[in-house]
Amino acid sequence: MKNFFMVSFLVLVFTLGGGRYVSPVHAETERYDFPACRVELATSYPHPISPMPAITTVPQAVKNTASTDHDVIRKQNEAKRKSIAALLQRYNKKLSDEKAYEYAILIIQTSEKFRQNPFVIAAMVVNESSARPDVISRGGDYGLMQVRWRVHHKKIKKQYPHVTKANDILNPKVNLLVGTEIFSIYRDTANKDVREALIYYTGGNHAHADKVFATIAQLEKSYKERLDNI
Secondary structure (H helix, E strand, C coil): CHHHHHHHHHHHHHHHCCCCCCCHHHHHHHHCCCCCCCCCCCCCCCCCCCCCCCCCCCCHHHHHHHHHHHHHHHHHHHHHHHHHHHHHHHHCCCCCHHHHHHHHHHHHHHHHHCCCCHHHHHHHHHHHHCCCCCCECCCCEECCCCEEHHHHHHHHHHHCCCCCCHHHHHCHHHHHHHHHHHHHHHHHHCCCCHHHHHHHHCCCCHHHHHHHHHHHHHHHHHHHHHHHHC
């Protein structure tokens, strides 16, 4: 009887809600302008926080602090985008300013989504593919992040039903999404160790990991210089 009332309650909630549940993960995916994908939620979400009492007046000091924080974040983001875009164009001379900036934004967005350092992902992109979105290696690695279709195709198809064939991951948005997620999984496996995750990603190529770290150092230097000049 207890189970019956529980089922009835869930049906009622679903019906009143319009019959459609959009998970936070789906909503976030759509925010980044990627096709909706099936994601298994491994953790539960916390209970909603009670709303704060309305504040009728905001002290001027608080306003000034908020404005300063917003300005700092804006400058940091601008420096990141410009540094990454310049790096991409240095490796791919044919990349237009518009495309380089677009890819830089995508790299930052996907890095934020999977909680990775965007400089690591950008360094992977230029060392994997020289920032060429349509490159396919002899071994069957695809796109900006040289995603190994032959190794990951079953999991990719399961996780992203809209990806049905290898050429689908040549799309820069999809490639960065899939590649960054694969790297994040490897990093979790490596206890958050970036170097070990890079070695996993490349199938044991230690020299490649060294190149990526050297590129990260260049990016960090470029970022600091640009931040000082904004």
